[in-house]
Amino acid sequence: MKKSIPGRLGPLVLALVLIACASVPITGRKQLSLIPESQMMAMSYTEYDTLLKSNKLSTDKSSTDMVKRVGLKIQKGVETYFSQQNLSDQLEGYQWEFNLIDSKDINAWCMPGGKVVVYTGILPVTKDETGLAVVMGHEIAHAIARHGSERMSEQLLQQLGAVALDAALQKKSEETRALWSQVYGVGSQVGVVLPHSRTQESEADHLGLVFMAIAGYNPALAVPFWQRMSQQSSGGKPPEFLSTHPSDETRISQIRQLLPEALKYYTKK
Numbered sequence: 549m550k551k552s553i554p555g556r557l558g559p560l561v562l563a564l565v566l567i568a569c570a571s572v573p574i575t576g577r578k579q580l581s582l583i584p585e586s587q588m589m590a591m592s593y594t595e596y597d598t599l600l601k602s603n604k605l606s607t608d609k610s611s612t613d614m615v616k617r618v619g620l621k622i623q624k625g626v627e628t629y630f631s632q633q634n635l636s637d638q639l640e641g642y643q644w645e646f647n648l649i650d651s652k653d654i655n656a657w658c659m660p661g662g663k664v665v666v667y668t669g670i671l672p673v674t675k676d677e678t679g680l681a682v683v684m685g686h687e688i689a690h691a692i693a694r695h696g697s698e699r700m701s702e703q704l705l706q707q708l709g710a711v712a713l714d715a716a717l718q719k720k721s722e723e724t725r726a727l728w729s730q731v732y733g734v735g736s737q738v739g740v741v742l743p744h745s746r747t748q749e750s751e752a753d754h755l756g757l758v759f760m761a762i763a764g765y766n767p768a769l770a771v772p773f774w775q776r777m778s779q780q781s782s783g784g785k786p787p788e789f790l791s792t793h794p795s796d797e798t799r800i801s802q803i804r805q806l807l808p809e810a811l812k813y814y815t816k817k
Contacts, residue, residue, distance in 0.1 A: 572693045574755050582701040589641050589661035596663040606648040606668050615666050618680045619646030622688055625762035658687040673776050681765040682773045685756035695748045757810035764817030767810040770803050
């Protein structure tokens with residue numbers, strides 16, 4: 549049952565929500581942002597270190613170097629875009645890191661602050677650097693668009709209601725820690741980002757295409773990658789990487805529509 553908003557608190561909460569609205573780069577979509585990005589990044593760095601200590605990093609030097617190389621190029625692409633838009637301050641505090649974990653899982657993710665993990669299980673699907681750039685561009689886009697913070701903010705507002713919201717924002721360490729666990733699967737699945745909404749997934753596709761293009765990777769090759777990914781479902785269950793993503797047909801159709809824009813940023817390097 550949702551908690552009601554007392555009449556005298558309604559305007560206060562509405563004003564708070566309006567103040568806490570932010571805009572996603574490139575798409576311009578308005579999103580709720582109640583939790584400071586600095587707090588998100590601080591939790592991210594702690595959990596990322598925990599994950600690396602509890603999982604086996606790949607010993608395949610060639611593949612590991614490729615992940616770091618692609619990640620660095622996309623990082624520079626992101627920084628270039630934000631600099632051109634006079635938004636470099638939004639990347640303040642980022643501590644980029646790219647690691648390859650030895651796992652059969654077909655998955656990859658990026659935590660706030662640029663902490664990226666790719667699983668070796670997805671490499672047969674990416675096939676090459678450009679395919680990997682599609683994946684890493686998409687996952688980095690989730691962090692750049694602050695999708696995790698958005699989901700935590702929405703849950704904070706929904707779970708606590710208007711009466712407790714102000715207090716939670718003033719003294720929020722315990723509450724935000726619990727929400728982080730829900731959003732990022734802290735615990736037995738530490739670091740495994742839970743499913744994003746379809747809106748966020750489509751948005752990450754959009755931003756990811758632009759970022760990989762600026763990095764020098766042909767965004768048109770995102771189409772064959774997603775076609776290969778669509779063939780990975782086994783027993784009717786898609787890989788975790790596809791969780792709540794749009795359907796294969798919808799995604800590929802949307803990507804084709806976005807290509808003219810993304811190709812404007814593409815220069816082969």
